[in-house]
Amino acid sequence: MPFVPPFLYRLAGINAGVGAKLSIQAVRSARKGRHAFGEDCVLHCRFSFDRREAQITIGRDCFIGKSHLVAAQRITIGNDVVVSWDVTIVDHNSHSLDWKQRAKDVADWRRGKKDWTDIGIAPVTIEDNAWIGMGVTILKGVTIGKGAVVGAASVVTRDVAPFSVVVGNPARSIKRKD
Template identity: 45%
Template sequence: MGIKRYIAGYIESVVNQIQYKKHQEKQLAYLNAATFDPESVRLDNTVQIFNNRGDKKYISIGNNSWIKGELLTWKHGGEISIGENCFIGDFAKIWSSVKVSIGNNVLISHGVNIHDNISHPLNSIERHQDFLHVRKIGLQDNVNISEAEIIIEDDAWVGFNATIFKGVTVGKGAIIGANTVITKDVPPFAVVVGNPARIIKQTT
């Protein structure tokens, strides 16, 4: 029985070491794609960072933040700034072609979508041409899409599977309920739910 426990413990130790090494390698690789302190910021194995602008200054992550989701800048533009003590959950997607600014102490749950653009041209011919370009070559240097900056202020909390669209400011301390769709500004300390979002109460 003692030998079995020893072997099981040894195997577990080896597996943990391999996983830790892979995690370190991934974190170091992302140092070329984003600006952050690897000793302070936690990037889980689920993280994906696509900095299509090619300069790590366009994606920054503040100290003591924990990132598990996906960060993407478009080729023609985009900037993502995440403050200190923030959490970005599994399968959350933050896509930017202009700028997404996230303050300090912000919680963004799993499955959240934050997009400062509409992703595709409204014109059907342009949309199809854009799709063909992305499929064959990748993102275009210039694309005709509607876009506007998103700001999420300090201490906000975004519930799971919520969606925040372009041009929105989420005020300090605001709470966005699960599955809520945000198309307009959310006042500070407001609690909003639904599609479209509506205010149900104020907190302090």
């Protein structure tokens, strides 16, 4: 995946730290949200901002492989975080759980509007030094603690304690690290 020359970040409205490298795909998808990336990041991911007020903030020295971050409110990633390939991080349910309330979703999308009134939204936070394995899904309202490891193909529906290892669907703690 080719990287974009840093002078184009500002043209695309991206606040990127010195030494940050973003793939073309990341820059194209990051234009409509509020986002900031720290120094020396390498980002191959896509960003989707589902509401104007949505924001994605990534600390310094992070790597994110070909993954997808989807924000309606806020996704915050700390420093020295590694996110592997095919990871999805979403801070909302996307649709109401009540079929009557989501019955017009497709028609509303065609008109360029969406009613977020009855949709669950809660920020996602990944703290410093965490490692997210490939194929992981992280759902709304989750905080992944400092130094935690999330095993490949896990689905994270609840907070992950600092310095713990979680795996599975739903993700469960299997080990505590010192």
